[in-house]
Amino acid sequence: MTDDIQLQLRTVNVTRYVTPLREGGSLPAIAEADDGFLYALKFRGAGQGVKALIAELIGGELARLVGLKIPELVFANLDAGFGRTEPDEEIQDLLKKSVGLNLALHYLSGATTYDPTVNKIDPLLASKIVWLDCLLTNVDRTPRNTNMLMWRNELWLIDHGASLYFHHSWQNWQEQSLRPFVQVKDHVLLPQAAELEQVDVAFRLLLTPERIRAVVQLIPEEWLRSEDPADASPEERRQVYFEFLTNRISHSGIFVKEAQHARQSLI
Template structure:
């Protein structure tokens, strides 16, 4: 692919105040205020999961948005390490100092809380669609224990996609992830509620076109992709992600058959 501007489509803001950490996440995200007066949940490039978790957040979050799911706005947040100077928690202070430059922010949804399908049961169609999306993107982090979905204004919102596309943490050109990557959905949040997958698969697979994938990949900053040592250049990394999605969506999609078999076994 040709080179892509690093912020093609994602707004840029600058963090002006660090408010508080969120202790629930393994990467210690924090709430920040920005120069647009907005509040954002900040995912740090200096966290242990590294910049590839931010890449996954953008790719999967923006793909989900284009498939009709509700996802908080994603923005690029310029962080001045000096914001950590007055932070009393040493762990947070070190994280802020290690994360200077562009980080990822998710629009803060005040008053939202973890979604519980037992309290508000999803439709069979919505459950099937979310199950399909997570299987496509290999999102291993949407379970009963860690739903990574919020209820806000009585609607379901998707968050925290950093654990998706897990293969990119150890990929190599000569050992590229196969279309048949298995996805264990036994503990997935939506498995007990999902309807049949055949129609959902036909519709969503047709919508994830190469053009749509390129559009989403264009949102990832070049600097984040340039850090990938396996492929060398941002263009090569984008090409690799394109090949993954093309292989994943090529027929026959055995992973969809496996999902449907697992779903039908629970009915």
């Protein structure tokens, strides 16, 4: 991989709403697209709107860059006429609010939810996932809701929509980029994450500013627009994501030490 990197996601058109995934708070759904594949579809019209999609996109593609397994992410276009025959009023309303570009993950048919009492993860893999979640400030990888799947005897990451919570207010983002991730104490893989220092060295080399830039360039401009003309422009917001992540990586020792401290209190 060179430093002059360009990333690209496929765009598909949603052709059929199959079934809701009721365990998700934002009513994601299994849907079929015009490429014939099934996807776990995340809607822009759901509770946290496009910010959850941005977090999903950034988290997923950063995970892919460091070699973790994540289902293919695609942009999923929803036509204005889609879902008119949906009998569930709540779902129909969600579909109407989600016309345009959404985000979807390739559906892993037959996958099972990761169970920490059954599935044992080696320390290196656990450390990679904990490190990434500390970078992303991902609060949603707990024993109650692991957001990981076992598929073909391998661990796959899903659902990064609760990451990057600084962007829900945009206030003091520079300060937030330097904060330790105290919620790591609840991370389902923290007890096994014994190789955080080794991972820190490797991931700081992998996640160069050029590669971070390539990931944030994937965010569709329409997801970055605000209805308030006084707000930051799409490019200014894109730059904030870039600076937040690069600043956090360059000071990764802050969140690594917090994770190690939290782990020591568990073992």
